[in-house]
Amino acid sequence: MSGLCAGTVDLDIDERRLAWVYLSRVVQGPCAPLSALIASVGVREAARAVREHELPEALRGPTAARREIDTAAADLDAMARLGGRVITPDDDEWPGWRMLGLDQLDTDRDREGAVPLVLWARGPLSLQAASERAVAVVGSRCSSGYGVQVAGEIACELAGRGWTIVSGAAFGIDAAAHRAALAVGGSTVAVLACGVDRPYPAQHDRLLAAIADTGLVLSEYPPGTTAQKHRFLARNRLIATLGDGVLVVEAGLRSGARNTVKWARRLGRPAMAVPGPVGSASSAGCHRMIREGEALLVTRAEDVIDEAGPLRLPVADTTTDPAAHLRGAEADVYAALPAIGSRLPLELAQQSGLDLATVRAVLPGLELADLAGCDSDGWFRTRGRGMK
Structure with a gap:
């Protein structure tokens, strides 16, 4: 790669990092509408839209108070002085597979369920x-x-x-x-509800310093944010x-x-x-x-x-895996059934991506096959002991 190309790539990375950090300061926490905007137009364009207030209605309120505050460069300098860093979805260190679960949550139901924009970190662990x-x-x-x-x-x-x-x-x-x-x-790993530069509780400043020495102190909130x-x-x-x-x-x-x-x-x-x-x-x-x-x-x-511990992968043998024969909607509903607790048909529909009528039609068949059961709280997965 030529020096000019390398310089262009580095500039792009720096601009993206500054955009992530700017947006982290603006919303200070999970913000599903902003995550959706970033997924749609990219982080740099999303940052520009926030700065210029060219936003959908759902984002006007969450960004109004701090959209004119751009301390991204200063925040990165402050973290560097602490020996810390910011981890963005662009980085190899970002635990993308861990975040997939949050990506699937209904943020209308769980407002705090959105994937964090960035994670601020102190400590040597990846x-x-x-x-x-x-x-x-x-x-x-x-x-x-x-x-x-x-x-x-x-x-x-x-x-x-x-x-x-x-x-x-x-x-x-x-x-x-x-x-x-x-x-x-x-x-x-210690996950804080404030900036990683602010020990909380204050009496645990030595404990957090010890964790930062060998482990990781982590937060989605930018430096200086209070609990x-x-x-x-x-x-x-x-x-x-x-x-x-x-x-x-x-x-x-x-x-x-x-x-x-x-x-x-x-x-x-x-x-x-x-x-x-x-x-x-x-x-x-x-x-x-x-x-x-x-x-x-x-x-x-x-x-x-x-x-x-590690998942035990199912074997394609109906004598050991009674659900191996399931296909289509039956397989999707079965996969959405919890092994612990219960879920209502509406929750199963949201989890499986099927319509409610299909879920309700499939559940009785799964129950007859001893793959599902129900109680007063909803439906759950069984061990299928009755299968031959």
Whole structure:
């Protein structure tokens, strides 16, 4: 490649990176209409449209407050001084296959479900490599000694076996999981609901510095962004997205960990929960999730690996795979059925891309074949034990 061509390519890359960073500052978080615009016209043209206010109605409100603020170059300089970087969908480090789940979500239903525009990072780990085999470990901020011990033991075992521990750096279970991974020299990723230059909680500045030394501190929010309640809910989807499963160790009835489990289930990731003492308020949320089929009961690292480990590819033999003979709409509906919890026919239609009438017509046949069952909450996948 000639010097002129190489210079042109470098300029194009720089302009695209500046455009991504500018848009990240404008919307500060997930924004499905902006993601759709970028997919349609490209990131540089989308940035121009935002600057010049040539936008569809759905984007005028979300971009109005900050569209005239362009600190992209300064933001990149600030990250460089921190030893950090921005990761965009143009980069090899971008975990594109992880983001496919978010891409399939109905953002009319889940407003925070959009793919992040960029991810800001501190730490030596490659995000793509770190998320190849990862488990999210979350739970109560007001954890008990029992919860801290169990979270530490399971996270320590997983990290020692080469699994990345993903969590949110909060007090309690999150911190116990991060510390356990660090203690055995394992990989850990902390996902924040603020800029990566702002330790949150402030008391965890040393913990976050230790994670940044060997692991990864991550956020979709640009430098200087403060933590706010709605950002934690959006942050939870990234914790769920980056793991092969979500493990909850202690959670009260109103715990935010249940929100992370919700995201895991919508993304098709297994959700797991550790039981606690029967009278423990700290474990009441785990017990409810287990009882209501939202999460699988696990008690050790081996259980987690069994659920979150590599997929076992189906064999084209109806004696071992009772659904191998399915074709067309039947196969699509069966693939949309959850193994944990239940989905209503409308949800199955959205997941499979079929119309509601077709889904309703197919479900009774799957039930007769012992491939599907239903309860008061909807339809679910069975093991097909009745098949010969």
